[in-house]
Each structure stands twice: as C-alpha cells, then as structure tokens.
Amino acid sequence: MSWTLAITNQKGGVGKTTTAVNLAAALQALGQRVLLIDMDPQGNATVSSGLDKSTLERSMADVLLDEATIDEVMVKSEPAGFGLLPANIELAGAEFQLVSRIGREIKLRRALAPQLPNFDFILIDCPPALNTLTINALVAADDVLIPVQCEYFALEGLSSLLETIEQVRLALQPSLGVAGVLRTLYDARNLLAQQVSEQLQAHFGAQVFNTLIPRNVRLAEAPSHGLPALFYDRNSAGAQAYDELARELIDRLSLR
Amino acid sequence: MSWTLAITNQKGGVGKTTTAVNLAAALQALGQRVLLIDMDPQGNATVSSGLDKSTLERSMADVLLDEATIDEVMVKSEPAGFGLLPANIELAGAEFQLVSRIGREIKLRRALAPQLPNFDFILIDCPPALNTLTINALVAADDVLIPVQCEYFALEGLSSLLETIEQVRLALQPSLGVAGVLRTLYDARNLLAQQVSEQLQAHFGAQVFNTLIPRNVRLAEAPSHGLPALFYDRNSAGAQAYDELARELIDRLSLR
Numbered sequence: 143m144s145w146t147l148a149i150t151n152q153k154g155g156v157g158k159t160t161t162a163v164n165l166a167a168a169l170q171a172l173g174q175r176v177l178l179i180d181m182d183p184q185g186n187a188t189v190s191s192g193l194d195k196s197t198l199e200r201s202m203a204d205v206l207l208d209e210a211t212i213d214e215v216m217v218k219s220e221p222a223g224f225g226l227l228p229a230n231i232e233l234a235g236a237e238f239q240l241v242s243r244i245g246r247e248i249k250l251r252r253a254l255a256p257q258l259p260n261f262d263f264i265l266i267d268c269p270p271a272l273n274t275l276t277i278n279a280l281v282a283a284d285d286v287l288i289p290v291q292c293e294y295f296a297l298e299g300l301s302s303l304l305e306t307i308e309q310v311r312l313a314l315q316p317s318l319g320v321a322g323v324l325r326t327l328y329d330a331r332n333l334l335a336q337q338v339s340e341q342l343q344a345h346f347g348a349q350v351f352n353t354l355i356p357r358n359v360r361l362a363e364a365p366s367h368g369l370p371a372l373f374y375d376r377n378s379a380g381a382q383a384y385d386e387l388a389r390e391l392i393d394r395l396s397l398r
Numbered sequence: 399m400s401w402t403l404a405i406t407n408q409k410g411g412v413g414k415t416t417t418a419v420n421l422a423a424a425l426q427a428l429g430q431r432v433l434l435i436d437m438d439p440q441g442n443a444t445v446s447s448g449l450d451k452s453t454l455e456r457s458m459a460d461v462l463l464d465e466a467t468i469d470e471v472m473v474k475s476e477p478a479g480f481g482l483l484p485a486n487i488e489l490a491g492a493e494f495q496l497v498s499r500i501g502r503e504i505k506l507r508r509a510l511a512p513q514l515p516n517f518d519f520i521l522i523d524c525p526p527a528l529n530t531l532t533i534n535a536l537v538a539a540d541d542v543l544i545p546v547q548c549e550y551f552a553l554e555g556l557s558s559l560l561e562t563i564e565q566v567r568l569a570l571q572p573s574l575g576v577a578g579v580l581r582t583l584y585d586a587r588n589l590l591a592q593q594v595s596e597q598l599q600a601h602f603g604a605q606v607f608n609t610l611i612p613r614n615v616r617l618a619e620a621p622s623h624g625l626p627a628l629f630y631d632r633n634s635a636g637a638q639a640y641d642e643l644a645r646e647l648i649d650r651l652s653l654r
C-alpha cells in the first residue's frame with residue numbers, strides 16, 4: 143500500500159525541494175522503498191540527487207506527453223538509493239503542450255498507477271505555482287505535505303492553496319487529504335518565526351508536524367555536492383530533522 | 399524619460415517582492431516618481447504596501463483583460479507615496495484567459511505606454527515562473543533587475559532566465575537589457591554565500607550591483623505591518639541597503 147505525497151506550496155523558496163530530496167533519502171535509509179518525482183522545470187530535485195539535468199535522455203516531460211513510460215525514465219539515485227523521475231527545462235514546454243490536451247490533469251496519475259505496488263512512499267516535488275504541473279501532482283497524490291517557512295507571506299498564501307486543494311478534491315480526487323504542515327527554515331531566535339508557528343498551530347492543530355526543520359547551512363550546501371544532507375553531513379541538525387520527519391511519517395502511515 | 403524595470407527570477411523566495419517594494423519606497427523618498435506593478439497572483443507586493451487584496455474592486459487582472467485602464471486601477475500607497483497597481487488571485491484567472499488571446503504578450507506594454515511620462519521609475523514584481531505574466535513584464539520593461547540569493551540553486555536557474563530574456567529580445571523587445579544582478583539575503587558569515595557571490599562577479603562583472611542586501615529580520619517583519627522597511631524601521635540594515643540601491647540606480651540612470 144503505497145503513500146503518494148505532493149510536496150507543494152506556491153510560495154517560492156519555502157523548502158519544497160529540500161524537503162522532497164532529504165525526506166526521500168531519510169525514508170529510504172529507514173528501509174522504505176521510495177520514488178521521488180521532480181515536477182519542477184527548474185530541476186532542482188534532479189540536481190540535488192546528483193544528476194546532470196542537461197544530459198538527460200528522458201525525463202518527466204516525456205512521461206506527461208505519453209512519449210515514455212515511468213520505467214523508461216526512472217533512474218536510481220546514488221548513493222541514497224531512492225528511485226527518481228528527473229526533470230529539466232523541457233518540462234516547461236511539456237506543460238505548455240498539456241494545456242490543450244484532453245485529460246491533461248490526470249496524466250501523472252495514470253502513468254503512476256502501475257508503479258504503486260513497487261513503492262512504499264512516492265514524493266512529488268512541485269514548482270512554486272498552482273499550474274497544470276502542480277494540479278497533476280495533486281490529482282496523483284493521496285495527501286499533500288505543505289512546507290511553510292515561518293514568515294509573514296507564508297500564511298498569506300495558504301488560503302489559496304487550500305482552496306485549490308478543495309477544487310481538486312471536488313473535481314478529480316475526492317480523497318485528497320493534508321498529511322501535514324511542515325515548519326521549515328525555522329530560526330528559533332526570531333520572534334516572527336515563533337509568532338507564525340503559533341498561528342499555524344492555532345489554524346491546523348494536530349496537522350502541524352511535531353518535527354521542525356531548523357535553518358541549517360548544511361542543507362543549503364548539500365545540493366551543490368549533489369547529495370542529500372544524510373550523505374553530505376549525517377550529524378548535521380538538518381539531516382537529523384529530516385530523519386525525525388521520516389519516522390513521524392512512518393508512524394502516521396500506520397494510522398491511515 | 400522613465401525607466402521600466404522587471405524584477406524577476408523564476409527561482410522562488412529570492413527577494414523579488416522585498417526588493418520591488420523597498421526599492422519603490424526608497425526611490426520615492428529620494429524624490430523620484432515611482433509606479434510599482436504587482437504581477438504576481440500571490441499579491442505579496444500589494445499586501446506589503448498596506449492594501450487588503452481581498453477587497454480590491456479593480457486590479458491588474460482587469461488591466462490585462464482590457465476591462466480597466468491603468469488610471470482606474472492605480473492607487474497611491476500610504477505612507478510611502480508611490481503609485482501601485484495591485485493584484486490578487488484573480489490575476490491567475492486572467493493569465494489563464496490571456497493564453498488564447500491575440501497579442502497576449504504585449505498587453506502590459508500597451509496599457510503602460512500612456513503612463514510613461516508620469517513616472518521616473520516603473521518597477522514590476524514578477525511571480526516565480528517564466529509564464530505569460532512574466533513575459534508581459536519583460537516585454538514592457540527596458541531592463542531586468544535580477545535578485546539572486548547567494549545559494550546553490552540560484553546560479554542553476556540563471557541560465558534559463560537569460561535564455562528567456564534572449565528569446566523576448568529577439569521576438570518582441572529588442573532593447574531589453576539587464577540593469578543588474580542584485581545579491582539578496584546575504585549572510586556574510588556563510589562561506590557558501592561568499593563562494594556564490596564570487597561566481598556571480600566572475601560571470602556578470604560590472605553588472606553585479608555594488609549594493610548587497612544583507613539578511614535582516616526587519617525586512618521580513620515589515621510586510622506584516624503593511625509597510626516598507628523605510629517606514630517600519632528606517633535605521634535597519636535592510637532599509638539602509640535599499641536606500642543605497644536606489645542611489646546606485648539613479649546614478650546608473652544617468653548613464654543610460
């Protein structure tokens with residue numbers, strides 16, 4: 143029984159990619175079978191997993207345009223070991239072509255269906271926009287995981303995200319839920335962060351993950367080495383926090 | 399002779415909105431006539447300028463769909479005094495409608511043309527995507543101002559941004575230039591930031607602004623009060639840095 147999570151928030155720079163890559167590595171290290179899907183034409187998750195996005199023969203663009211199956215596009219990330227569906231700028235062109243196609247919003251869900259038995263967790267890194275790529279991810283997902291940087295704009299944008307989730311639920315994916323809200327880039331010395339964190343807990347209650355991801359420079363350095371923090375600096379506060387998040391998710395898995 | 403600048407970078411969370419709002423306030427305080435345009439459906443520049451985006455009668459969406467003129471939509475921001483074209487989530491709907499319209503990419507340029515004599519600087523805050531809204535901003539602009547957070551992903555994305563600028567230059571706006579690359583959220587204690595800063599200077603040379611915007615919590619706090627940092631905490635490092643940037647831009651204006 144696999145669990146597909148769309149990691150999404152249209153606010154930019156809140157830690158979506160950092161969460162997708164490091165959570166994938168942490169879950170895989172705990173013995174889960176994990177697939178990471180890069181649905182952002184920036185290809186940051188692809189690069190953070192050690193791949194050169196400019197030399198990809200096949201990528202997510204091909205899957206969405208029905209020109210390749212997931213099996214043909216999937217690579218195994220090294221050294222973390224999770225499966226990866228890479229992306230590059232061609233995904234932006236594919237999105238444009240998708241807009242006029244019939245069934246454009248269910249492309250990813252249909253492509254993923256035969257793969258579900260092969261994985262325990264499927265994580266989808268979304269771009270900073272509520273566009274056709276993000277909608278595809280929401281339609282394919284069981285739940286959303288919402289990274290939130292504890293700053294002012296973060297709260298602002300949540301209402302339009304929740305509205306979009308509701309629309310997807312009504313139109314295409316009735317069981318789409320919220321796995322949780324994850325506080326990222328958290329700087330405990332910063333009063334604003336504490337205030338926003340309190341507001342999140344007031345709004346979302348138990349849906350806020352207990353795990354807090356601290357601001358930790360090792361998380362920002364790791365991608366330039368093409369490594370998740372677990373392999374770049376296993377004892378860093380960042381790597382530890384994503385290990386804690388992975389364990390919290392596995393606990394929640396048994397509650398589903 | 400007005401100078402229109404598109405403040406853009408498809409990488410999320412690099413300080414586009416923070417730069418647009420604080421630069422607008424700083425230029426206005428130095429006696430320049432400034433118009434700030436919010437082209438992001440998130441409406442962060444609108445909210446940071448003290449407006450309630452949920453009660454807007456008219457907004458940028460109306461301008462792009464030819465349902466209102468700029469005069470009808472423009473408000474004066476208080477206390478900063480710059481003109482503002484506000485935006486909210488309706489802009490996302492407008493973008494979707496624009497895709498199939500003839501001349502979709504030149505809507506903003508045509509709407510702005512009669513306003514140019516009224517302003518010295520026109521600043522356009524862009525969303526984190528190379529979409530129709532950003533293309534409209536590039537076509538309407540004389541130059542781009544590129545905020546770059548000195549972290550790994552920032553360098554990654556610059557090549558696709560420069561490629562898009564080149565395409566716009568060839569197709570629609572031959573004189574589109576780069577006003578400069580602005581280092582934002584700069585943390586001098588962080589080795590990665592220094593390394594990325596050196597790479598930017600190696601790539602862009604004199605196009606990198608001398609002004610560096612430091613990471614300064616007052617810049618993150620100010621938007622929740624609906625104020626630019628100049629009015630929230632005039633002596634903060636953030637407000638001072640944007641005053642310095644404004645002066646550097648005015649100097650560059652005389653070189654154009």
Ligand SMILES: Nc1ncnc2c1ncn2[C@@H]1O[C@H](COP(=O)(O)OP(=O)(O)OP(=O)(O)O)[C@@H](O)[C@H]1O
Binds near residue numbers: 327
């Ligand atoms: N906990 C953290 N501590 C320190 N740096 C972090 C942390 N999380 C993310 N970063 C850095 O902050 C920046 C933004 O993070 P990231 O790119 O993961 O966000 P995103 O939401 O995926 O952005 P986008 O909206 O562009 O897709 C990156 O440079 C990343 O390396």
Ligand SMILES: Nc1ncnc2c1ncn2[C@@H]1O[C@H](COP(=O)(O)OP(=O)(O)OP(=O)(O)O)[C@@H](O)[C@H]1O
Binds near residue numbers: 152270613
């Ligand atoms: N120099 C700075 N010091 C401290 N915080 C900053 C600074 N610049 C921006 N911020 C904060 O960092 C976050 C990201 O900045 P901002 O929203 O301006 O980026 P953006 O590029 O406009 O994001 P998006 O891609 O979502 O449009 C915001 O919470 C903002 O308040």
Ligand SMILES: [Mg+2]
Binds near residue numbers: 158182186
């Ligand atoms: Mg990302």
Ligand SMILES: [Mg+2]
Binds near residue numbers: 414415416442524
């Ligand atoms: Mg912004």
